[in-house]
Amino acid sequence: MAETIDVGTHAGDDHGHDHHHEETFWSKYVFSTDHKMIGMQYMFTGMFMALIGGFFAYAFRMQLAFPGMDVPFWGIVTPAEYNALITNHGAIMIFWVAMPVLIAAFGNFLIPLMIGCDDMVFPKLNRLSYQIFLLSAVVLLASFVVENGGFGGAWTSYPPLSAKHEYSLTPLGSSLWITAVALEFVAFLIGGINFVTTAMNSRAPGMKLYDIPMVVWMIVVASILFMASVGPLIAGAIMLFMDQNLGTHFFDPNAGGDPILWQHLFWFFGHPEVYVVLLPATGITAEVMCVFARKKLFAYRTVLYTTFGTGVLSFTVWAHHQFIAGIDPRMAHVFTITTLLISIPIAEMMFVYIATLYGGDIRLKTPMLWALAFIAEFLIGGVTGIFLGASGADIYFHDTYFVLAHFHYTFFPIAIIGVYAGVTFWYPKMFGKMMNDTLGKIHFWGTIIPFNCIFIPLFVLGAAGQHRRIHDFTQYPELAQYQDVRVFATVSLVIMLLFQFVFIYNFFMSLRKGKDAGPNPWNSTTLEWTTESPPGHGNWKELPTVYRGPYEYQVPGRDKDFWPQNEPN
Ligand code: HEM
Ligand SMILES: [Cu+2]
Numbered sequence: 200m201a202e203t204i205d206v207g208t209h210a211g212d213d214h215g216h217d218h219h220h221e222e223t224f225w226s227k228y229v230f231s232t233d234h235k236m237i238g239m240q241y242m243f244t245g246m247f248m249a250l251i252g253g254f255f256a257y258a259f260r261m262q263l264a265f266p267g268m269d270v271p272f273w274g275i276v277t278p279a280e281y282n283a284l285i286t287n288h289g290a291i292m293i294f295w296v297a298m299p300v301l302i303a304a305f306g307n308f309l310i311p312l313m314i315g316c317d318d319m320v321f322p323k324l325n326r327l328s329y330q331i332f333l334l335s336a337v338v339l340l341a342s343f344v345v346e347n348g349g350f351g352g353a354w355t356s357y358p359p360l361s362a363k364h365e366y367s368l369t370p371l372g373s374s375l376w377i378t379a380v381a382l383e384f385v386a387f388l389i390g391g392i393n394f395v396t397t398a399m400n401s402r403a404p405g406m407k408l409y410d411i412p413m414v415v416w417m418i419v420v421a422s423i424l425f426m427a428s429v430g431p432l433i434a435g436a437i438m439l440f441m442d443q444n445l446g447t448h449f450f451d452p453n454a455g456g457d458p459i460l461w462q463h464l465f466w467f468f469g470h471p472e473v474y475v476v477l478l479p480a481t482g483i484t485a486e487v488m489c490v491f492a493r494k495k496l497f498a499y500r501t502v503l504y505t506t507f508g509t510g511v512l513s514f515t516v517w518a519h520h521q522f523i524a525g526i527d528p529r530m531a532h533v534f535t536i537t538t539l540l541i542s543i544p545i546a547e548m549m550f551v552y553i554a555t556l557y558g559g560d561i562r563l564k565t566p567m568l569w570a571l572a573f574i575a576e577f578l579i580g581g582v583t584g585i586f587l588g589a590s591g592a593d594i595y596f597h598d599t600y601f602v603l604a605h606f607h608y609t610f611f612p613i614a615i616i617g618v619y620a621g622v623t624f625w626y627p628k629m630f631g632k633m634m635n636d637t638l639g640k641i642h643f644w645g646t647i648i649p650f651n652c653i654f655i656p657l658f659v660l661g662a663a664g665q666h667r668r669i670h671d672f673t674q675y676p677e678l679a680q681y682q683d684v685r686v687f688a689t690v691s692l693v694i695m696l697l698f699q700f701v702f703i704y705n706f707f708m709s710l711r712k713g714k715d716a717g718p719n720p721w722n723s724t725t726l727e728w729t730t731e732s733p734p735g736h737g738n739w740k741e742l743p744t745v746y747r748g749p750y751e752y753q754v755p756g757r758d759k760d761f762w763p764q765n766e767p768n
Pocket of ligand 2: 470473516517520592705
């Protein structure tokens, strides 16, 4: 039952959760307030946007590899189109793929199921959040088809380029873009309220704070980070919109405005944002690893405190994106120190994960492969971040392909590997069917190998001085010589994209032909596996009671190797 206020009025009803009105297509799939359906809506919208973002990457990488040639399914990529493609590729992948899938889809689907309640605290607000998000996606898509095309001022949208139509040359595209981004922020601001309130207030009887599965904690902390950091940027977005359309000069240096102000507003949000998406993916990895290593999470409390600590620290590092923006070197030292500090908790989490694997009874099913890859690939991202965090080195690396490779080694594990780990792991719960494991493994290797072939070469190009956001490098003799490297990266990308169709095929084929999953196919301990798959409206016939922590595997003296949270002693 969704509407919590109904509980009182219907308390005497003997037909429990099923007294609901007839469900039509519209009430079930479109205007549902059920957290699971809203989670699905976010998931499918995010996946659809990922196809668009992936296609954009294909188009601009083809331009980089074969400048001036007709790109199949696109045509010639003009410089303006190139800018719009890279801008919107980045924006889409972060705001319309990573955020909706990692936070909103998994948060919605998992939080009530993992803490043992029937729905979010504010189901209608939840639905509103999705609707605003959908609107934001529509506005973004509209920005590509208006006169002069989509915005091309980079996903960071720095003024003055973004603030003046004379510079950006895309008057409507820019304004729609910033509107879409602002709407998306509002959607997640509303959504976060539910996650935090629900996890804190609706837990099953017996579930203490330390019994909450790690992924729920991490989504909660991520939501708080988002809510605490996004305000300034929503204000900034409105100011930028006003500069674009109402003749204000917040960011215009010629009229006393300050373009650097935007950079502060953007990165004060932007850096915490990377942890907003990192934390849920890290949480998903924890759940998957414990199940497929049959082990307790090593140092649960340490991970939890580290999560809080990382959250706080993430607010202190933003100006490491501005080392070349004329920052006072003494201030640059401060931001170097905080930036290097934040590597410590992140590294510690990875060590905890490796310690969790140590001595485990490891089962290499598809979700586990993704979880292991998360750790391996993310470490490369983290380590290269340390180079960039040193302000002296960053003056050289800034805005080169080195930075690009660094953040793809962090974002790819998060937004792609983490999502695949989660989807392949919870698929049986979401749809009641098993995915095909062989196809899953083909998809895994077909993604991981080309991924590294794309981005390792980009570190090399970056170190050689290849700058970001340039349409055709063959015009620079010192960079023209690396054309083979760019072709190699691009071919790898095309291969990787093609392998994604294996996943799409597996996803939909398994819906029809997959083996029935049953309630708990992986022998997991957490609450979502104690109800039927997929769970009905209201999640449980009778809400569970919790007796222990989330990861009791291989407890000595028990016949089964797992001890579900809801099983009495
Ligand atoms: C582990 C510690 C990390 C450190 C020390 C670090 C450090 C840095 C630094 C100093 C930069 C600025 C480079 C420049 O523009 O010149 C940077 C860029 C970036 N980092 Fe990281 N980073 C870390 C982790 C992450 C994570 C976890 C993510 C993503 C979830 C991430 C995503 C990004 C992005 C997107 C950019 C580029 C932004 C842009 O200019 O478009 N980083 N990183
Ligand atoms: Cu940062």
